[in-house]
Amino acid sequence: MAEAEAIDIDLEIIVQGAHGRSKPELRLWLRMLSTTKLISQEIRRRLRAEFGATLPQFDLMAQLYREKDGLRLGELSKRTMVTNGNVTGLVERLEADGYVQRVTPDGDRRVTVAKLTEAGVILFAAMAAAHEGWLQDMMADIDPHAVTALWSEIGTVKTSANNHLAAAFE
Amino acid sequence: MAEAEAIDIDLEIIVQGAHGRSKPELRLWLRMLSTTKLISQEIRRRLRAEFGATLPQFDLMAQLYREKDGLRLGELSKRTMVTNGNVTGLVERLEADGYVQRVTPDGDRRVTVAKLTEAGVILFAAMAAAHEGWLQDMMADIDPHAVTALWSEIGTVKTSANNHLAAAFE
DNA sequence: TGGCGACCTTTGACATTTCAAATATCTGCT
DNA sequence: AGCAGATATTTGAAATGTCAAAGGTCGCCA
Numbered sequence: 001m002a003e004a005e006a007i008d009i010d011l012e013i014i015v016q017g018a019h020g021r022s023k024p025e026l027r028l029w030l031r032m033l034s035t036t037k038l039i040s041q042e043i044r045r046r047l048r049a050e051f052g053a054t055l056p057q058f059d060l061m062a063q064l065y066r067e068k069d070g071l072r073l074g075e076l077s078k079r080t081m082v083t084n085g086n087v088t089g090l091v092e093r094l095e096a097d098g099y100v101q102r103v104t105p106d107g108d109r110r111v112t113v114a115k116l117t118e119a120g121v122i123l124f125a126a127m128a129a130a131h132e133g134w135l136q137d138m139m140a141d142i143d144p145h146a147v148t149a150l151w152s153e154i155g156t157v158k159t160s161a162n163n164h165l166a167a168a169f170e
Numbered sequence: 171m172a173e174a175e176a177i178d179i180d181l182e183i184i185v186q187g188a189h190g191r192s193k194p195e196l197r198l199w200l201r202m203l204s205t206t207k208l209i210s211q212e213i214r215r216r217l218r219a220e221f222g223a224t225l226p227q228f229d230l231m232a233q234l235y236r237e238k239d240g241l242r243l244g245e246l247s248k249r250t251m252v253t254n255g256n257v258t259g260l261v262e263r264l265e266a267d268g269y270v271q272r273v274t275p276d277g278d279r280r281v282t283v284a285k286l287t288e289a290g291v292i293l294f295a296a297m298a299a300a301h302e303g304w305l306q307d308m309m310a311d312i313d314p315h316a317v318t319a320l321w322s323e324i325g326t327v328k329t330s331a332n333n334h335l336a337a338a339f340e
Numbered sequence: 341t342g343g344c345g346a347c348c349t350t351t352g353a354c355a356t357t358t359c360a361a362a363t364a365t366c367t368g369c370t
Numbered sequence: 371a372g373c374a375g376a377t378a379t380t381t382g383a384a385a386t387g388t389c390a391a392a393g394g395t396c397g398c399c400a
Contacts (some may be wrong), residue, residue, distance in 0.1 A: 002219040026302050028321045029209065035328040037251050039199065041337055044388085054388090056356060074378060081207050083358055088380055093355080110365045110378045132196050139195040141330035149321055151198045152325040153316055154301040160311035165212055212356085224358095226386060244348060256387055258350055263385080280348045280395045342400095350393075357386065368378075 032157075039138060046134055051127050056082065058131070060090050061099065061116060061124045070103065070115030099123055192254055209308060221297050224255070226252065230260050231269065231286060231294045240273065240285030269293055290294075 044055045045055035063071060063079045071079070077087045091114050094100035104112045116124065139147060214225045233249045234241060241249070247257045261284050266271035269290035272285050286294065309317060 023302055023306060024317045025305045028317050031321055031324050032206055035324055037204055038328060039331050045335060072250050086357060111262055132193055135195045135199050136193060137283045138331040141324050141333060146323055147194045147198050151201055153320055154201050156312050158208060161209050161308040163311060164308045166216060253388060
């Protein structure tokens with residue numbers, strides 16, 4: 001299958017107009033976006049193939065995994081960067097599958113707390129181990145120093161972006 | 171509104187187990203993912219607010235913009251990294267809005283070629299200009315040298331990932 | 341010339357996504 | 371007590387996303 005050649009074409013050919021050259025910020029963004037998309041899709045494929053799970057489910061379970069007491073849906077929403085309405089459905093399906101359980105605490109009946117079931121803990125532990133391995137595999141060709149350096153540099157990107165969001169004009 | 175504080179919590183708190191420390195590759199991945207998500211969402215908000223358009227529509231139009239003769243849907247699918255089935259609907263809606271036109275070439279009736287209409291060209295040009303500005307804004311706090319360096323380093327990430335995809339075992 | 345296999349797009353079933361509006365519940369103030 | 375405003379979640383509509391299967395069309399070869 002001529003699947004591989006498709007991969008190099010990619011999003012990076014976006015915008016940068018007929019004129020040709022585009023601003024470095026735009027180039028960087030397009031490369032970040034296409035790289036992230038590429039890796040995400042690979043992870044999604046493998047999660048599906050090996051565990052029958054989706055990436056959003058994995059993300060959600062990851063948050064619950066490190067909070068044994070569970071999380072309110074609003075907290076889950078913030079941490080997964082997913083809207084409230086979306087969390088509702090995600091949790092619903094995970095509950096139907098028996099990996100997550102919903103509880104309403106006594107104190108406040110507006111609140112719903114989601115936590116992993118035992119089956120959920122077991123499944124997630126397996127997925128997390130595989131997931132980490134996949135990443136090491138996919139990043140195997142990168143100089144280890146570069147990995148750390150990149151982590152740090154991308155931190156500045158994130159900070160900068162955070163400081164220039166239109167929404168949060170408090 | 172306590173919107174800003176949510177942003178720093180984020181995906182990065184994924185996985186890395188109860189044990190704490192996680193592999194550098196995983197940390198890098200989580201940071202790339204959360205940063206990309208953050209910026210994507212901001213762009214989506216602004217596209218919607220200022221142009222009533224969605225990000226996938228923008229992406230698709232970007233591809234068509236630089237190919238005046240249009241693209242076959244399969245090509246569009248590869249370049250936007252979106253599945254075939256998805257492209258069908260995307261193009262359908264853009265056609266309904268009058269920004270894209272579908273044509274079946276004489277030679278091969280299996281093929282559908284999509285191209286921007288005049289209205290599409292005009293709209294996209296405006297969006298692209300704004301889009302580039304938003305990115306420069308969001309990346310304003312980054313050292314310009316770092317922007318270029320990052321672009322290059324992320325290239326190695328992309329290459330490495332590409333070389334370790336499970337799918338393309340040709 | 342008939343048909344098989346390859347190629348291109350659409351369709352259908354689901355899951356995820358966002359936004360906005362609707363529900364429920366709680367809190368504090370009068 | 372009682373209600374206004376703040377909080378928390380759900381719902382509903384529309385778009386996007388995947389995958390697998392189905393539909394056409396084409397090319398080639400026996």
